[in-house]
Amino acid sequence: MDRVRVSSGRLTWLRREIAVWEAEGVIGREAAEAIAARYEAGRRLALERIALVLGASFVGVGLLWVVAANYERMPPSVRFAGIVAVWLGAVAAGQVVAARSGGSVAAAVRVIAVCAAGGVVFQAAQSLQVPAGSSGLLGAWAGGALAYAYATRERAILVVAAGLTVGWYCWWAAERAASHGTVAMAMLVAAALVTALAVLHERPLPDLAPVWRPVGVLLALVGLFIVAFPDQDFRISGPLWAGAGVAAVLCAAAVLRAPSAWAEIAAVLAVLGAGLVLAVWDPDGSGTIRAVAGIAVYVVAAAWFALLGTSKGLPGVTPLATAALVLFVTTQSFAIFAPLFSGAALFLVLGAVLLGTGVAAHRARRLITEVSR
Known part of the structure; x- marks a missing residue:
């Protein structure tokens, strides 16, 4: 019998559910052992995924850096329209790639979308004359990233969103003390x-x-x-x-x-x-x-x-x-x-x-x- 490889998180959840089914009498001991034996934790090298997500993160940061470096040269409307176009394009590309192949490439494109969303938030704040040093801007970026992570069920985005959220909360706490x-x-x-x-x-x-x-x-x-x-x-x-x-x-x-x-x-x-x-x-x-x-x-x-x-x-x-x-x-x-x-x-x-x-x-x-x- 060929064993099915699943992620460690899914395997842990499955074993917990099997234990509950056995305790409730839904299945017997032999059936529980047979089901558990069909699955094993996958141990694929995640180098490809890490490289893609890190590369996407660098691209996202680079986009923000380009805007910041040319801040004085670009009219506000051009800056805002450009970063919005990049954001929407990355969101659309992420959906297309996820529908066709999914996997690490879709995660990488979506990470770029999250980074571009941060540029949209800060550019909108600049247009509204909100101070750039406000922790609320990072909070808005983190909230949007969390919503996007749960909408797409993408772990890579959730990792970025979790980091942004924790960074916002610590910044907010440090502002007051x-x-x-x-x-x-x-x-x-x-x-x-x-x-x-x-x-x-x-x-x-x-x-x-x-x-x-x-x-x-x-x-x-x-x-x-x-x-x-x-x-x-x-x-x-x-x-x-x-x-x-x-x-x-x-x-x-x-x-x-x-x-x-x-x-x-x-x-x-x-x-x-x-x-x-x-x-x-x-x-x-x-x-x-x-x-x-x-x-x-x-x-x-x-x-x-x-x-x-x-x-x-x-x-x-x-x-x-x-x-x-x-x-x-x-x-x-x-x-x-x-x-x-x-x-x-x-x-x-x-x-x-x-x-x-x-x-x-x-x-x-x-x-x-x-x-x-």
């Missing part, structure tokens, strides 16, 4: 929000759920990394409260819709809570105590995300969590040992910490892989 701690907390709030979105997407939109989970993992790891450094100017601003409110609603909806996901939701909320404690905590000016606490939190969080990546079959998540753990422990170790050692001794200590962390991370990753099988 200029501190790196506020930006880090915005990332952690966004991590909770997109994790809930991933859970809510599992059944109705299984093709898009695998995009949101890695985004949530990356945001959580980067946010924890940044918030581990003291910030005397940190304060909870309006955008953080607003984002936390939306994240709370979505997390509650995710648990109600998929009760089995409660551990994943609880974990990302725990990461958010730990990040908040680190952001506001100043233990009598002792950076060492805070750094050790940050390392402990980061080790637990990275281990959880590595386990999540293995159990959910998320490509690249476990190596990402492992690399982030090694980098973070090394950085924090420098903060701890720099006042105690100098010169060659400092490098010897840091090298020993780095080697020890790498060995521990390697063994932990192997253990997680074996337990998850």
